[in-house]
Amino acid sequence: MSRITIQPLTAEAFAPFGEVLDTSGAPDKLINQGLCGRYHDRATLDFTDGGTAGISLFKAELRTLPYTLDLLERHPLGSQAFLPMSMDAFLVIVAPDDGGKPGTPQAFLTEPGQGINFHRNAWHGVLTPLSGSGLFAVIDRIGAGDNLEEHWLDEPYTIDT
Numbered sequence: 001m002s003r004i005t006i007q008p009l010t011a012e013a014f015a016p017f018g019e020v021l022d023t024s025g026a027p028d029k030l031i032n033q034g035l036c037g038r039y040h041d042r043a044t045l046d047f048t049d050g051g052t053a054g055i056s057l058f059k060a061e062l063r064t065l066p067y068t069l070d071l072l073e074r075h076p077l078g079s080q081a082f083l084p085m086s087m088d089a090f091l092v093i094v095a096p097d098d099g100g101k102p103g104t105p106q107a108f109l110t111e112p113g114q115g116i117n118f119h120r121n122a123w124h125g126v127l128t129p130l131s132g133s134g135l136f137a138v139i140d141r142i143g144a145g146d147n148l149e150e151h152w153l154d155e156p157y158t159i160d161t
Helices: none
Strands: 002-005 018-021 029-031 036-038 052-059 067-074 080-084 090-095 106-109 115-118 135-142 149-160
Touching (some): 002 106, 067 090
Antiparallel strands (some): 018 115, 029 036, 052 135, 080 115
């Protein structure tokens, strides 16, 4: 079984797959009598075929390390953002496209308070919280059509620190 070492999540390393959603840097604007920083328009929401943005809540079971990766998925009709509803880090797994199937995966660990937005059609692992409540707000495409493609790996990967 091949091994993947978890990396810290940075905007630069994650850019081919989507955006890191956090409050790094100065806010774009102060609102609410100067008591609230607005970090404006942090995700590229991308929906096709008449879909619209919807907000759902996902309650995922906690996982442990080492983690066995045997499935990757992608959403051809829309981007997908994950915003943890606790200040707990979670594991993010992505892979480049290799001729219509996933290439070699990469694994990232978020910092508390970070969320992510996967680009439309980006291969990624399932929601993988390692601690906390496992509760996430998810912004993704709501509408008709098949917006899920799964790929089971011929040989699983072990992901660890």
